Amino acid sequence: MNWVVLVGSVRKGSFNAALARALGGLAPDGVSIEILPSVAEMPIYDGDIEAAGFPGQVSAVGARILAADALIIVTAEYNYSIPGGLKNALDWLSRLKERPLKGKPTLIQSASPSTMGGARAQYHLRQVLVALDALVMNVPEVMVAQAHTKVADGALTDPATRDFVAGQLSAFHAFVRKAKAGEAAEA
Secondary structure (H helix, E strand, C coil), rough: EEEEEEEECCCCCCCHHHHHHHHHHHHCCEEEEEEECCCHHHHCCHHHHHHHHHCHHHHHHHHHHCCCCCCEEEEEEEECCCCHHHHHHHHHHHCCCCCCCCCEEEEEECCCCCCCCCCHHHHEEEEEHHHCCEECCCCCCCEEHHHHHHHEEEEEECCHHHHHHHHHHHHHHHHCCCCCCCCHHHC
């Protein structure tokens, strides 16, 4: 199984990027996880640009999501919501003809130095994903609170958090298998 990860934060020392990098080592056997190019590589959505042709970065990310068995979105929380770069990327992806998130098994994670761990961003992101018709796993949720105490030197180091994330990935593996079995039955 091949899963891809879209990271909502672009900060060099991002806790969310550290969480995303840890996923490959925490994934169930038989699952490969690749991090997609940065959301910062996409221009600000503009209908005039779209009319002239989709930017290559948008088409490439859309194709990788479409080809993957599942998508994980790891995001920071900015001002009680999702970062503008992530929203911009999702706006672009929603415009692609093949709609790469439609029916795509999707998992949300967040990390924050706050005690809420990015909960408000996750709730806003869920609203956006409804419009994109993504198939979002609801529970268990991963909201890494006080991330600055769980990440060191760009790596997720807290054993309890690593175990909890591994448990969520295991549950997501079952969710993805069930979604794929449903697709096969419909075909």
